[in-house]
Each structure stands twice: as C-alpha cells, then as structure tokens.
Amino acid sequence: xxxxxxxxVVSKLLIPIIVIFGFYVHFHGDYSPGGxxxxxxxxxxxxxxxxxxxxxxxxxxAVPAWFVRAGSAVGVLIYGGTGFLTWLLGGNFLSYDMxxxxxxxxxxxxxxxxxxxxxxxxxxxxxxxxxxxxxxxRAPDIPxxxx
Amino acid sequence: MLxxxxxxxxxxxxxxxxxxxxxxxxxxxxxxxxxxxxxxFQTSVFLLYITMGKVFGGQPPILPEYGGGHGxxxxxDGAHGTGDAAHAAAGEAAHGAEDVLQQAAEALTEPVASTQxxxxxxxxxxxxxxxxxxxxxxxxxxxxxxxxxxxxxxGLALVVRIRESYGxxxxxxxxxxxxxxxxxxxxx
Amino acid sequence: xxxxxxxxxxxxxxxxxxxxxxVIPLTLAPVAAIMPNGRLGWLVxxxxxxxxxxxxxxxxxxxxxxxIISYALGDWAPPHGIEFRVDALNAAVLxxxxxxxxxxxxxALPSVADEIARDKQSLFYSAFLVCIAGLMGVASTGDAFNxxxxxxxxxxxxxxxxxxxxxNDRRALTAAYxxxxxxxxxxxxxxxxxxxxxxxxxTLNMAxxxxxxxxxQDSRVVQAAFAFIIVGLGxxxxxxxxxxxxxxxxxxxxxxxxxxxxxTATKVAFYTLIRFVFDIFPSDAPFVQxxxxxxxxxxxxxxxxxxxxxxxxxxxxxxxxxxSSVAQVGYMMLGLGIGTMAGIxxxxxxxLNHAMMKGALFMALGIFALRFGVRQISDLSGLARSMxxxxxxxxxxxxxxxxxxxxxxxxxxxxxxxAALEAGWWWAAAAVIISSLLALGYVARLLAAIWVxxxxxxxxxxxxxxxxxSMAVPLWILAAANIVFFFDLSPVLEMARAAAEAAFAxxxx
Numbered sequence: 001x002x003x004x005x006x007x008x009v010v011s012k013l014l015i016p017i018i019v020i021f022g023f024y025v026h027f028h029g030d031y032s033p034g035g036x037x038x039x040x041x042x043x044x045x046x047x048x049x050x051x052x053x054x055x056x057x058x059x060x061x062a063v064p065a066w067f068v069r070a071g072s073a074v075g076v077l078i079y080g081g082t083g084f085l086t087w088l089l090g091g092n093f094l095s096y097d098m099x100x101x102x103x104x105x106x107x108x109x110x111x112x113x114x115x116x117x118x119x120x121x122x123x124x125x126x127x128x129x130x131x132x133x134x135x136x137x138r139a140p141d142i143p144x145x146x147x
Numbered sequence: 148m149l150x151x152x153x154x155x156x157x158x159x160x161x162x163x164x165x166x167x168x169x170x171x172x173x174x175x176x177x178x179x180x181x182x183x184x185x186x187x188f189q190t191s192v193f194l195l196y197i198t199m200g201k202v203f204g205g206q207p208p209i210l211p212e213y214g215g216g217h218g219x220x221x222x223x224d225g226a227h228g229t230g231d232a233a234h235a236a237a238g239e240a241a242h243g244a245e246d247v248l249q250q251a252a253e254a255l256t257e258p259v260a261s262t263q264x265x266x267x268x269x270x271x272x273x274x275x276x277x278x279x280x281x282x283x284x285x286x287x288x289x290x291x292x293x294x295x296x297x298x299x300x301x302g303l304a305l306v307v308r309i310r311e312s313y314g315x316x317x318x319x320x321x322x323x324x325x326x327x328x329x330x331x332x333x334x335x
Numbered sequence: 336x337x338x339x340x341x342x343x344x345x346x347x348x349x350x351x352x353x354x355x356x357x358v359i360p361l362t363l364a365p366v367a368a369i370m371p372n373g374r375l376g377w378l379v380x381x382x383x384x385x386x387x388x389x390x391x392x393x394x395x396x397x398x399x400x401x402x403i404i405s406y407a408l409g410d411w412a413p414p415h416g417i418e419f420r421v422d423a424l425n426a427a428v429l430x431x432x433x434x435x436x437x438x439x440x441x442x443a444l445p446s447v448a449d450e451i452a453r454d455k456q457s458l459f460y461s462a463f464l465v466c467i468a469g470l471m472g473v474a475s476t477g478d479a480f481n482x483x484x485x486x487x488x489x490x491x492x493x494x495x496x497x498x499x500x501x502x503n504d505r506r507a508l509t510a511a512y513x514x515x516x517x518x519x520x521x522x523x524x525x526x527x528x529x530x531x532x533x534x535x536x537x538t539l540n541m542a543x544x545x546x547x548x549x550x551x552q553d554s555r556v557v558q559a560a561f562a563f564i565i566v567g568l569g570x571x572x573x574x575x576x577x578x579x580x581x582x583x584x585x586x587x588x589x590x591x592x593x594x595x596x597x598x599t600a601t602k603v604a605f606y607t608l609i610r611f612v613f614d615i616f617p618s619d620a621p622f623v624q625x626x627x628x629x630x631x632x633x634x635x636x637x638x639x640x641x642x643x644x645x646x647x648x649x650x651x652x653x654x655x656x657x658x659s660s661v662a663q664v665g666y667m668m669l670g671l672g673i674g675t676m677a678g679i680x681x682x683x684x685x686x687l688n689h690a691m692m693k694g695a696l697f698m699a700l701g702i703f704a705l706r707f708g709v710r711q712i713s714d715l716s717g718l719a720r721s722m723x724x725x726x727x728x729x730x731x732x733x734x735x736x737x738x739x740x741x742x743x744x745x746x747x748x749x750x751x752x753x754a755a756l757e758a759g760w761w762w763a764a765a766a767v768i769i770s771s772l773l774a775l776g777y778v779a780r781l782l783a784a785i786w787v788x789x790x791x792x793x794x795x796x797x798x799x800x801x802x803x804x805s806m807a808v809p810l811w812i813l814a815a816a817n818i819v820f821f822f823d824l825s826p827v828l829e830m831a832r833a834a835a836e837a838a839f840a841x842x843x844x
Binding site: 094096 | 347351354355358361362364365366368369406407408409410
C-alpha cells in the first residue's frame with residue numbers, strides 16, 4: 001500500500017478548494033480584503049502542494065514550465081495594458097474611471113482594479129511556481145535516500 | 148520606567164529584531180544565515196510601519212459592519228441592509244459606501260500631524276462613526292514585503308549558484324578559494 | 336541648447352511623456368523575456384531604450400520651457416496619490432540615464448552574445464529593461480515610498496545582471512551576493528528614514544514633506560530620519576566608507592552591465608541624495624548644515640584620495656576603474672558638501688561628465704575583452720598596435736578621467752576647484768589636485784601597457800583586430816563627446832546650472 005495514501009486523498013480533495021478560494025480572494029479584492037497578490041500566492045500554493053505530493057513530473061504535466069514562464073510575462077502585460085488602455089481613452093495612466101466614464105458610481109474603478117489585479121494574479125502565480133520549479137528541479141548534491 | 152517600557156513595547160521589539168538581524172548579517176559567515184538575518188532586519192521595519200498605523204481602539208480598515216436592522220443605512224438601497232454585512236456590501240450599495248471610505252481615507256491623510264489618525268466615517272446617513280487604523284502603512288508594507296520576497300528569492304538563487312560552483316556556502320572557504328585563483332594556484 | 340527644443344511629440348505622447356518614459360521599458364521587459372532568442376530580445380530592449388531616450392529629451396525640453404511637470408498617476412491628485420514630478424534636476428538625470436542606456440544597448444549585442452549563455456540572453460535583456468525602468472522611476476517619482484520601490488526594482492535587477500557574469504568568472508556570484516546584502520541594508524535604512532518622515536509629517540509626497548519639515552525641524556524623529564536616509568542612499572551611491580560592494584560588482588559583471596552601471600546607477604542614487612538634502616530637508620537646518628562639511632565634504636575628500644590610491648594598486652583593469660569610480664563619487668560628494676550653487680552645479684557637471692568618460696572607458700575595455708579576452712592590466716599590453724582606433728578612444732577617456740585640458744574632465748575639476756576656493760575650502764581644492772595626480776598614476780599604468788607594452792604575437796605574427804561597428808559607434812560617440820564638450824561646454828553646463836538652481840530654489844516645493 002502506498003505510504004502517502006492519506007496525504008494523496010486529502011490533498012486531492014483540498015487542491016480544488018484552495019484554487020476556488022484563491023479566485024474568491026481575487027474577485028472580492030476590489031471591496032474587501034484580498035486581491036491579486038494573495039490570490040496568486042494561494043493558487044500557486046495549490047500547485048506546489050500538488051508537486052510535493054505527486055512529484056515534480058506530474059506537476060510539470062499539469063502546469064507546464066512554458067505556461068508559467070509565459071504567464072509571468074502576460075500578467076505584467078495585462079497590468080501595463082490596462083494603463084495603456086486608460087491612456088488611449090484619454091485619461092492619465094491607470095486612471096480607471098476612463099474605462100466607464102458615464103458611470104455615476106465609479107464602475108470604472110471596479111473594473112480597473114479587477115483587471116489590474118488579474119494581471120497581478122497571473123504574474124504572482126506564475127512567478128511563485130517558476131521559483132519553486134527552478135529550485136526544486138536542481139539536482140540535489142545529497143541523494144534522496146541519504147537525508 | 149516600567150510604564151515607559153510597556154508604552155513603547157512595540158518599538159522595543161522593533162529595535163531588538165532590527166539589531167538581531169543586523170548582527171546576524173554581519174557576524175555569520177554562512178551565506179544562508181546571512182539572508183535569514185537580512186529578512187529579520189526587514190521584518191522589524193515592517194513591524195515599525197504597522198505600529199505607526201495603529202490607532203488605539205481602531206478597527207481594521209475594512210468596510211465596517213453596518214449592523215442588522217439598519218435597513219436604510221445604504222444610501223437608499225434598503226434591501227441589502229440586513230444580513231451579514233460583508234456580503235451586503237455587494238452591489239449598488241457598495242459604491243456609495245466605498246465613496247465614503249475613500250473620502251474618509253482622504254480626510255485621513257489631510258490633517259494628520261501625527262500617526263494618531265482618527266478618521267470618522269460619517270458621510271452617508273445611518274453609517275455612524277467608526278474609528279479605524281490607518282490603512283496606508285499596511286499597504287506600504289504589503290509592497291515592502293513583496294520587495295523583500297523578491298530580494299530573498301534572488302539572494303537564495305545566488306546562494307544555490309555559489310554552492311554549485313564553489314561547493315560551499317561558508318564565507319571563509321569561498322574567500323580562500325578566490326585567493327587561490329588570484330595567486331594562480333588553480334586555473335580558472 | 337535644450338530649451339530651443341520645442342516639443343516635437345504629438346500631445347497624446349507629450350502630455351504623458353513622464354510616465355511613458357518609465358512604463359514603456361517596464362512593459363517591454365516581459366516582452367523581451369518571452370522572445371525566443373537573444374537577437375530579438377536585444378531588438379525589444381533597443382525599442383524600449385529608444386522610446387525612453389526620445390521621451391526624456393522631450394521632457395527636458397518641456398521642463399526648460401514650461402517649468403516643473405507634475406503627473407498624477409491614475410488621476411489621484413498629488414498629496415494623496417502618487418505623483419511623478421520632474422524639474423530641471425531630474426530632467427538632467429533622466430536624459431543621462433536614457434541616452435546612456437540607448438548607447439549601451441546599441442553597444443551590447445556582440446558583447447552579450449559572447450558572454451551570456453544563449454538561452455539566458457533574452458532574459459538578460461529583460462532584466463536590463465527592468466533595471467533602466469527602475470532607474471528612470473527613481474529619477475521621476477515625487478513620492479518617497481514610491482522612490483524606495485523603484486530603487487529596489489532597479490537594484491534587484493542589477494543583482495541578477497551582475498550575477499550573470501558568472502559565465503566568465505564565478506566571483507561574479509559572490510560579488511552579486513555581497514551587493515545584494517549591502518544594497519538591501521541600504522534600501523531598508525532608507526525605508527526606515529521614510530517611515531520616520533511619515534511619522535513626523537503624515538505624508539509621503541516629497542513636495543508635501545518639504546513643506547511641513549521646516550516647522551518641525553527640531554524634532555528628533557526628523558533628525559533620525561535624515562541620518563537613516565543619508566546612510567541608505569549613501570550605500571546605493573557608493574559614498575566612501577559604504578562603497579565596498581562596488582569594486583567587485585563592476586569588475587566581475589558582464590562588460591555591458593559594467594558600462595551601464597558605471598554610467599548611470601550611482602548617478603541616480605547621487606541625484607536622490609541631492610533631492611533629499613537640498614529639497615526635502617530644510618537645507619538651512621543646523622543638522623543638515625553640519626552634514627555638508629562633516630559628512631559629504633570630509634568623506635568625499637577621503638573617498639577621492641583613498642579610492643585613487645587603491646586604484647593604483649589594482650591588477651584587474653576593470654577593478655582599477657571601479658576604484659576610480661569610488662574616487663569620482665568623492666568629487667560629486669564634495670560638490671554636494673560645498674553646498675553653494677557653484678558647488679552643486681560642479682557636482683552635477685561632474686556627474687554628467689563622469690558618465691561620458693567612464694562609459695567610454697568601460698566600452699573600450701569591453702571591446703578589448705571581446706577580441707582579446709583582456710582582464711588584467713598586463714593583458715592590455717601593446718593593444719595600441721593591435722586595435723589602434725579603440726585604443727585612441729580609450730586614451731581619450733582616460734585623459735578625461737585625469738582632467739587633462741582638451742577633455743571635458745578638465746572642466747569638472749576646474750569648476751569644482753573654483754567652487755571650493757570660493758567657499759574658502761583651500762584644503763578641498765588641494766585634495767582635488769592631489770587626487771588628480773593620483774589619477775594620473777593609475778591611468779599611466781593603463782596607458783603605458785597599451786602604448787608601450789609588447790605587441791601580442793600569435794604564431795610569429797602581430798595580431799590585429801577591429802571593433803565590431805555596432806560597438807565602435809557608441810564608443811566613439813562618447814569619446815567624441817569628451818572632446819567636443821571641452822570646446823563648447825555650454826549645453827552641459829547649462830543643464831548642470833539649471834539642475835543646481837532647481838535643487839536650490841526648492842524646485843520640488
């Protein structure tokens with residue numbers, strides 16, 4: 001019998017919940033505690049948990065290295081792109097009100113914050129996973145069995 | 148004396164942490180331990196900022212609970228007035244309330260001559276007063292933590308590379324290896 | 336010259352140039368990171384720095400004509416929101432960073448292709464773009480905490496850039512590590528200082544802080560803030576006793592990184608020092624006055640002499656020039672310490688001139704390293720025969736470093752000595768001259784090796800080589816600048832004077 005059975009079962013149950021919680025934190029970030037950074041770290045922790053329990057190879061299959069590398073770039077582009085969008089719409093850089101100028105209750109602010117935080121989420125998630133992959137995939141000097 | 152200490156408890160902790168961290172950075176020859184010291188040093192600064200944002204009796208700077216029963220407390224949108232406030236804040240009502248919070252935040256930075264910022268939420272009817280801690284230092288520190296994480300990641304990555312090329316993470320061993328190169332005893 | 340430039344950009348760009356100059360390189364950084372090879376990454380970096388250079392020149396023209404530019408990010412009005420604020424002082428620094436960044440990138444391609452592993456090259460350019468965006472951010476922001484964030488953005492990318500020299504010499508890793516430790520301590524000191532200022536004034540906007548400080552200048556919190564900020568920024572600027580990270584970082588980083596760092600990074604940190612000492616803190620307060628003489632002037636003088644002496648005894652060519660940089664920072668500090676209009680403008684003048692001469696010197700060394708693998712001074716032997724053109728450019732830079740007439744370095748020393756004598760500081764003037772003589776000593780070692788040393792011989796034949804065109808052009812632009820500006824200093828001097836006036840008028844206030 002697999003010695004890590006309990007861990008495997010529990011983490012399989014937990015990982016989807018962690019991810020959903022991450023998105024919850026993100027989408028509530030514009031008017032309650034939370035936001036892209038925390039959400040990104042939470043979602044990345046799900047991937048890292050998966051890698052710890054099921055091994056690096058399985059994690060690499062689920063979340064490939066090229067995906068996170070691209071993600072870390074795309075996130076910044078989403079953030080910067082929001083700024084450039086508001087600039088092209090005629091406002092100052094990152095002036096979210098431009099996204100919905102007719103709104104009477106700053107709908108643009110909400111939209112802008114969500115967009116920017118989506119960029120933060122993407123980058124933070126990707127960078128956290130990249131850092132983990134980079135460190136974890138270096139060949140250890142001490143063979144696994146001799147710790 | 149004791150009262151003074153009790154009053155400035157946070158600052159004492161900050162100073163102790165700061166000195167411990169700085170000492171560890173200077174005194175140890177182990178590169179990883181030096182990074183640990185550096186993190187400790189930075190953490191003490193986070194604590195310093197958080198301390199100055201604290202207002203006695205202040206709540207966390209989150210939209211306060213407007214209390215059940217205050218049906219009309221939401222700029223006219225009474226339907227959301229009851230029930231758990233966190234969710235009730237959603238929808239149209241949130242925008243009114245958020246504006247109030249923004250105004251309060253502006254009022255907060257305006258007259259502050261000290262860190263004792265008592266901001267008062269009283270823009271819309273029925274919301275009443277709430278004393279809350281100054282949120283700005285928290286935001287700043289969130290940024291500083293991110294910067295600290297990045298620094299630590301780069302530092303550890305460098306240590307990994309140093310370990311791979313020198314086979315050690317002790318300062319003295321690295322130095323003697325470099326001197327050996329300088330004297331030309333070992334080829335590059 | 337620069338005030339004759341009317342804004343040549345369309346309003347959509349011109350009105351937002353301040354923020355775009357920072358954001359365009361920052362946004363192009365991830366684009367460079369996902370480029371499949373180094374050549375495309377280089378192209379992206381070239382685009383980013385080109386855009387930044389054009390925008391900063393437009394900004395400088397705008398500032399010269401219309402005065403201070405203030406830009407509210409996200410439409411959050413200044414004392415509350417983050418503000419970008421540019422006056423003549425930071426305009427000069429912005430132009431310096433962007434133009435030298437552009438020349439550096441033009442120069443970079445062959446050098447980086449030679450020194451950095453293939454699969455890392457696009458990431459390398461990405462880190463470079465982040466670095467230049469951070470430096471531009473430091474130079475344009477009007478918010479104290481934002482300045483810390485930009486300072487760390489540029490520093491963290493600098494650590495990685497320095498560490499990438501490990502392909503040549505593994506000591507780059509320890510150099511980067513030590514730089515990281517010291518740089519982070521410096522940044523943390525700076526943050527402590529900013530925190531104290533926030534405690535005392537309740538605001539982070541630099542103009543706002545400046546307004547509120549004179550009333551509370553006797554507060555010990557403010558004085559502690561001053562001390563912490565000076566130490567923190569002094570570390571970043573490699574002020575004399577805090578310079579220990581610099582020699583190794585410059586000596587072991589990839590050549591292109593050294594070119595870029597030597598001509599921009601410490602300059603930006605020096606700008607922040609001027610900004611804090613003259614603009615933000617009340618410069619007539621007793622504790623600031625004391626620091627002029629006993630911190631900046633005395634340490635500057637010790638730094639320029641100690642740095643020059645240490646430079647004389649180096650064997651590694653780049654390390655020698657790095658110690659010389661420590662000495663040059665000393666000149667700038669002395670200019671700051673004199674504390675008069677003439678002193679500041681001499682300091683800023685030397686800041687601009689030093690970027691030209693050190694840029695040229697390190698560029699020439701990079702070309703030598705690419706062709707002949709030069710690292711030690713003895714490796715320079717006879718290069719005047721092998722690479723005559725590059726050797727001449729190197730020599731121009733080296734003579735400018737000493738301050739020989741016909742080079743722009745002469746004017747740096749001229750105005751600095753003049754400012755020192757005007758203030759009655761004959762000892763400082765004497766120190767400048769002594770340090771110049773010492774500079775002659777270490778420069779003579781380099782030049783003797785190049786011009787008099789034995790020509791490298793390979794299988795019985797003299798080896799000859801040429802610099803790649805893309806490296807020779809920026810090198811010659813800088814070398815020519817060293818001579819051209821001797822005969823017509825007015826554009827640089829005007830910039831420096833305007834910067835000093837901005838610092839003095841409390842331009843940010």
